[in-house]
Amino acid sequence: MFVELDLQSEVPIYTQLVEQIIEGIARGQLKPGDPLPSVRSLAADLGINLHTVNKAYQIMKQEGFLQIHRKQGVVVQSGGMPGVTAEFEAKLERQLKALAAEGVVRGMQEETFVRSCLDVFRQLQGNSGKEDS
Amino acid sequence: MFVELDLQSEVPIYTQLVEQIIEGIARGQLKPGDPLPSVRSLAADLGINLHTVNKAYQIMKQEGFLQIHRKQGVVVQSGGMPGVTAEFEAKLERQLKALAAEGVVRGMQEETFVRSCLDVFRQLQGNSGKEDS
DNA sequence: CTATTTGTTATATTTAATATATAACAGATA
């Protein structure tokens, strides 16, 4: 897989997993119905415990990004991704506020800040919806 | 003070403190040279330990947002706030990427995402430096 | 059917971060 962990990071491993898999879906590297490695194989591949992988998978299943079958394993949600929920909007605003506040204090220009947001968004969305049939 | 803690939050108390004080500076509620409560009085006020307050102050001193004198106490940086450092840019991009990726997966429109970023930024910057009545 | 692979659950342990509790120390200042 395209996952690369930083074991020294303050960000928990299972969080890094969740973020990178979501990023993979956003970039179109993972498409609806695509299979993900089993918890055991991915754990062995990354040199971590299977429960850490399972925790990430569980979170993404709970949020609706993944589907899990018994023997088939884990696949990317094929029945429509979750939309922009109130919870996500709240999380977005809360985290944006902290980032924007520090930007303001550091004297960042409004255009610079918004430009960064736009660039990051486009770089992710750029390769996404190419599979549209 | 304007600080309100959520003791049940997964966000550490000292982090909530740092974020809310930075937000206060961004909003102009705290201006360069303004004094902050002593670690003991703020801790008592919030019903937390003085070391938790001290940890937040230390982080903000280390980053250059606060100045600390022996008896005078803690004041907002009056010798110029830290600018947009490479570290901040890295943090900004890393967190924005996670937020934008989830937004993309959830089918959020580019304009909607950028609009949120702009709105949040403006709401903070709007009042900076105008609090002088 | 049988064996294998899947996610799942259960228990236990280790490590690190968070937060608290006391106490004492050292500089500035009224």
Added chain:
DNA sequence: TATCTGTTATATATTAAATATAACAAATAG
């Protein structure tokens, strides 16, 4: 000098994160 400031030093409790084993249950391939 007395007092308030941040600071440092220990110690402790709690929780989250991660690991380690083991076993279970469902789906599937042979």
